[in-house]
Amino acid sequence: MSENSLKKCVPIEIPDNNPFQNDVLNRKDNIETLTTFITSFEQSIVLCIDGGWGQGKTTFIKMWEKYLHQQSIPTIYFNAWESDYTDDALIALIGEISLSIENLSGENKKNGNGFLNTLKNTSIYLVKDASAKDWLAIGSAMGSFFTNGRIKADKIVDFTNNLGACLAKKQIEKYEKSKQILNEFKKNLSKLAECHSPSNEMKPLIIFIDELDRCRPNFAIEVLEKAKHLFNVDNIIFVLATDKSQLAHSIRAVYGQGLDVNGYLRRFIDFDYLLPIPNKNKFINTLLEKLSLNDIVDVIFYSGVTIRVFIWDFIYLYQLTLREIEAFCNILNIVARSHNRFRTNELILVFFFIIIKIKVPDIYKTYNNLDSEDNDNIIIFINNVLENIDSNYTLVDKNRLNFFEYLGCLLLSIFSSDSVEILTSTITDYLKKFNLNEEKIKIIHNCLRKSKTEEIGISTLQEIKKAIEISTNFSF
Incomplete structure (x- = not known):
């Protein structure tokens, strides 16, 4: 290459067999400490890696992910920003788990695929539902109000009297069904995590969520809610890599500037880790x-x-x-x-x-x-x-x-x-x-x-x- 040839900065290489080979920021000690910390919990937790824009959060968690692979700890990486074009965060999360599951180790992988399929089936009942079927039924019923362009007043009265009761009954039945489905969803999720843990060892499945602060405000909040409420099961640990100050702006954009953001985030995040300032x-x-x-x-x-x-x-x-x-x-x-x-x-x-x-x-x-x-x-x-x-x-x-x-x-x-x-x-x-x-x-x-x-x-x-x-x- 000639003296005046151009080069460019590229992301650092993180070798599988030596994740810290190019660790110029001395992140190894931080990663080893955090690994000991998260694997000491038997319950599900949400850990937030808090760092400003451009401070190396993505490189940090990718280096950490390679290190966890060396420890035979299964991981999944989910870039929230690349997925916020979807309408439902749960679909994005399940989809990413499905895409990543083949790369996970574990002797009981066949059963894991079975639990994954069950997970997909049950998640259908937990995604956003605009009750389109209900409105189609209502629209169809309203068509019977008219004959030759004239309104049938008696049918409107009957329909109005029964509408509230019918919708209320449907909502109660839907709530009961969703609660059953939620329990089944969590049960299969926990079993899925167990399938990809090494034999004779109970190691958690670590799900990294990156770039949350760059997402649309509504999508960022929904990812937090799904991670905490639907994925709050044994054997699964979430690690969020985000700028909490920027995430706070997104939350206030939805709930108003007067919201106590720290109090709100404490509902979803169990522990914060401030990424050390690098050399x-x-x-x-x-x-x-x-x-x-x-x-x-x-x-x-x-x-x-x-x-x-x-x-x-x-x-x-x-x-x-x-x-x-x-x-x-x-x-x-x-x-x-x-x-x-x-x-x-x-x-x-x-x-x-x-x-x-x-x-x-x-x-x-x-x-x-x-x-x-x-x-x-x-x-x-x-x-x-x-x-x-x-x-x-x-x-x-x-x-x-x-x-x-x-x-x-x-x-x-x-x-x-x-x-x-x-x-x-x-x-x-x-x-x-x-x-x-x-x-x-x-x-x-x-x-x-x-x-x-x-x-x-x-x-x-x-x-x-x-x-x-x-x-x-x-x-x-």
């Missing part, structure tokens, strides 16, 4: 290596410090999720292969504006719409960026150069004169906002003076913008 530096280092970008980010910037550290600090400042870090690396990869002549200071701005594109798209759009001769608006754009840096600024590192102060100075220097005195005055005013000591200010000034050989102007901003915008023609 993002290690994660991005792995991606940079996979994409062969190390040579670009390991350029020495100042006193032995590489510009890779800028990336680490940008990610920290703007709290990029794992998914957003992947997007950052994909865009940087395209920029690096299509514009490989950026100098050190220019690369710093490339890194920064990619992150602005990902995290603050409203500001980035104003950058993308700027004309090369529109100096006034470019100044407004730079000021907006500086304000955004200030509003996010939380990083404190007394042992080395403050990179964000340097970034701010770099942006301001675009509009400064070639005179070092004027440049110094402009930047000093900016640095006062950070209350930096004289030593830090001196370091930044020296670094900027050194960088004057790589002078950055408005034309450079336009070139960086053009390079980044090439990436918009690609989907990741």
Whole structure:
């Protein structure tokens, strides 16, 4: 493969025989602990793996699933978001169990298929029922009210008197029937789980439900209800992977903003597990290596410090999720292969504006719409960026150069004169906002003076913008 060949970030490989081979986020300890926890219960439980968008929940549970297979614990994976086009969550759940059942182990598999067929038959009586047959009967009866276009008043009276009693009787009979069917459904479900447990061992069937927070609100709620009420049987454990804060928005969209969401979810979720925050530096280092970008980010910037550290600090400042870090690396990869002549200071701005594109798209759009001769608006754009840096600024590192102060100075220097005195005055005013000591200010000034050989102007901003915008023609 040539030096400029493009690569892309792909989901990590999770080998069957070694699920943690590519575990750069150190999830192994978490998974082993959770396995011990869930297998200590004899009853059915619902465990929620709570993590924000893009924090690696899907990779976590797929890695966990492979680990459980090594322990001979049967599992089923159900992507709720891919199934919310259906009208009934129970149909989707039973369908996924049916599709996955052939991949499960267990010596009593033949009996398991028998229980599955019984399960399908009984589930027919538990799915949503709009009582279409009742209304067809009512519609047919109403047809007898008319003869030659005239209404038969006596038939309407008789029909009205009996309608309430008939419907009430039907509903009572339907309730009694559904209760019997529900008991039969749970009994067969529990036996189905037993069939796929290793012989002489009683290990639960683990059903993973992923992407619940991305579903339609009604469908997400229905999945929760079905999991808790219909699947609440021995030998079955549910693991939900979801962002509970986003799930809360879905629930409030259905039941109103005043709902106590935590109280509501406690009806369905027995235990919460907050997915630990990963080491993002290690994660991005792995991606940079996979994409062969190390040579670009390991350029020495100042006193032995590489510009890779800028990336680490940008990610920290703007709290990029794992998914957003992947997007950052994909865009940087395209920029690096299509514009490989950026100098050190220019690369710093490339890194920064990619992150602005990902995290603050409203500001980035104003950058993308700027004309090369529109100096006034470019100044407004730079000021907006500086304000955004200030509003996010939380990083404190007394042992080395403050990179964000340097970034701010770099942006301001675009509009400064070639005179070092004027440049110094402009930047000093900016640095006062950070209350930096004289030593830090001196370091930044020296670094900027050194960088004057790589002078950055408005034309450079336009070139960086053009390079980044090439990436918009690609989907990741």
